[in-house]
Amino acid sequence: MTTALLEYKNVHKIFNQSMVLKNINLTIEPGMVVGLLGKNGAGKTTLLRSALGLIEVDTGEVFTLGENPTQLNAELKSQVGYVPQQAFGYEGFSIREALDLHSSFYSEWDNTLELDWLKRFELNSDDMVENLSIGQRQALALIMAMAYRPKLLILDEPVASLDPIARREFMLDLFDLSLESGSGVIFSTHITSDIERVATHVALVKDGEIKLFNELDELKTSVRKISFTNETSVNLSDFDILNKQNNAAIISGYQDQDISGVNHVSTLSLEQLFVELHS
Ligand SMILES: Nc1ncnc2c1ncn2[C@@H]1O[C@H](COP(=O)(O)OP(=O)(O)OP(=O)(O)O)[C@@H](O)[C@H]1O
Numbered sequence: 319m320t321t322a323l324l325e326y327k328n329v330h331k332i333f334n335q336s337m338v339l340k341n342i343n344l345t346i347e348p349g350m351v352v353g354l355l356g357k358n359g360a361g362k363t364t365l366l367r368s369a370l371g372l373i374e375v376d377t378g379e380v381f382t383l384g385e386n387p388t389q390l391n392a393e394l395k396s397q398v399g400y401v402p403q404q405a406f407g408y409e410g411f412s413i414r415e416a417l418d419l420h421s422s423f424y425s426e427w428d429n430t431l432e433l434d435w436l437k438r439f440e441l442n443s444d445d446m447v448e449n450l451s452i453g454q455r456q457a458l459a460l461i462m463a464m465a466y467r468p469k470l471l472i473l474d475e476p477v478a479s480l481d482p483i484a485r486r487e488f489m490l491d492l493f494d495l496s497l498e499s500g501s502g503v504i505f506s507t508h509i510t511s512d513i514e515r516v517a518t519h520v521a522l523v524k525d526g527e528i529k530l531f532n533e534l535d536e537l538k539t540s541v542r543k544i545s546f547t548n549e550t551s552v553n554l555s556d557f558d559i560l561n562k563q564n565n566a567a568i569i570s571g572y573q574d575q576d577i578s579g580v581n582h583v584s585t586l587s588l589e590q591l592f593v594e595l596h597s
Pocket of ligand 1 (some may be wrong): 333334338356357358359360361362363364365
């Protein structure tokens with residue numbers, strides 16, 4: 319049996335009397351790259367920060383590398399990589415100095431990977447961190463989180479400020495790294511095409527709930543939009559109904575079968591699905 323890299327069991331979190339995580343159940347295993355998709359304020363950052371022990375959940379349990387994330391020992395901490403949404407410190411340091419200090423905490427630091435990525439992101443080691451653009455800081459934060467090949471990589475909108483070329487390269491490498499080294503990745507993003515390009519799974523968060531968690535391939539084959547004239551003449555008992563309004567529904571569990579009473583069945587891109595689930 320493989321130990322899950324990250325597991326949420328019936329997790330709830332309340333902030334100011336508002337439930338921002340509602341009964342989250344999610345398991346990430348080695349080789350999985352999970353794209354976390356949700357509107358602003360849906361709860362993505364709260365979900366990710368609770369995996370790092372930065373937020374304590376109110377009910378339910380989180381297991382990061384099999385342990386309570388608020389009590390991870392140094393060894394386990396060094397197997398988790400994290401890039402937060404906000405840029406980080408290291409003012410007064412050059413990139414070289416910042417990387418030297420940072421890498422000294424990780425015995426598994428891969429200097430070749432570091433150099434390779436500095437080159438790809440076109441970062442100059444002599445530049446001072448405080449003079450970097452937001453995108454360059456984000457690139458440096460990514461190198462810092464990845465170059466020790468963590469088992470679990472947690473990225474909160476990691477590529478939002480990267481240009482499309484850097485984003486594309488980073489995303490593809492992310493996937494390779496995860497598969498090669500048996501790591502797992504969870505990343506939040508608003509860019510559905512990034513999820514379609516690199517993720518193995520997608521978790522769609524709406525109002526603090528995971529509305530959908532699927533393998534991406536499975537999602538393409540089994541989620542459909544159907545339209546009908548008369549709802550009472552349609553039997554949808556074989557499907558999960560993800561959303562329904564007027565004379566249309568989004569269903570999961572579709573297997574090419576005929577559904578009586580349905581006029582039209584259409585596939586959805588991830589972006590279309592996201593929009594449909596919020597309409
Ligand atoms: N420390 C906090 N105290 C009070 N409320 C909080 C706190 N952190 C988050 N929230 C609230 O929890 C909800 C979820 O926030 P969260 O940052 O997890 O959303 P998100 O999906 O990451 O959004 P975005 O895409 O804009 O980054 C929001 O309503 C936010 O205001």
